[in-house]
Amino acid sequence: MQPFLTREAGQLSGLAGTLSGVFRLYNDRKTELNDSLLAFLDDAAAVYKDRGHQEKETQVLSLKAELITALRSINPVTLEKVTLRRHEMQSGIAFKVLQSVELRLRSDVEEVSVSLRQAEDLLSQIIVVAIQKGLITDPVIAETTTQASIAALWKSMDADADIALAQKRLLLMVSIYDVLLLLDELLAGLRAGAHPSP
Numbered sequence: 001m002q003p004f005l006t007r008e009a010g011q012l013s014g015l016a017g018t019l020s021g022v023f024r025l026y027n028d029r030k031t032e033l034n035d036s037l038l039a040f041l042d043d044a045a046a047v048y049k050d051r052g053h054q055e056k057e058t059q060v061l062s063l064k065a066e067l068i069t070a071l072r073s074i075n076p077v078t079l080e081k082v083t084l085r086r087h088e089m090q091s092g093i094a095f096k097v098l099q100s101v102e103l104r105l106r107s108d109v110e111e112v113s114v115s116l117r118q119a120e121d122l123l124s125q126i127i128v129v130a131i132q133k134g135l136i137t138d139p140v141i142a143e144t145t146t147q148a149s150i151a152a153l154w155k156s157m158d159a160d161a162d163i164a165l166a167q168k169r170l171l172l173m174v175s176i177y178d179v180l181l182l183l184d185e186l187l188a189g190l191r192a193g194a195h196p197s198p
Helices: 005-027 033-050 054-071 086-132 138-143 147-159 161-171 176-194
Strands: none
Touching: 005 033, 005 086, 005 176, 033 054, 033 086, 054 086, 086 161, 086 176, 138 176, 147 161, 147 176, 161 176
């Protein structure tokens, strides 16, 4: 079963918003930085675990361990006890962790966004073909507004062999839940286009 990318995109977007707040704490030298960063790393690890991304979860937990080591006044690189300039070392490690997790998150957001755009492009092509073949008409577009009717429309299109093949290809890219959400958005766009605002 393909991952539910729309949900994953929402979770990653939420993490990105939280991370921006942690960066602000770092920039403003707030004392709650370390607690907030540790809580963020826990949240990020939980999201990756929930999505089944074990390697990414492990990477985040490794960054957390690095920060915790620094907060215990041990240099995570040399594993030596730090007594002089301890806060400077901890601040440097916190910044390094922030940079690493930001790169990880940015890469993941882009990856999910690209996958969803590709799925939307293919679904758009499916809809165009379905319209050309008379499987989707203006009344159908106007009436397909509920979750049940959207699912029924998606199912009805597999009566055409060419469309059924494209549907299978799409479901290899994203989950059925993504497909139905994207289909809802595209149909809403078609309805808005048919009745432009004054």
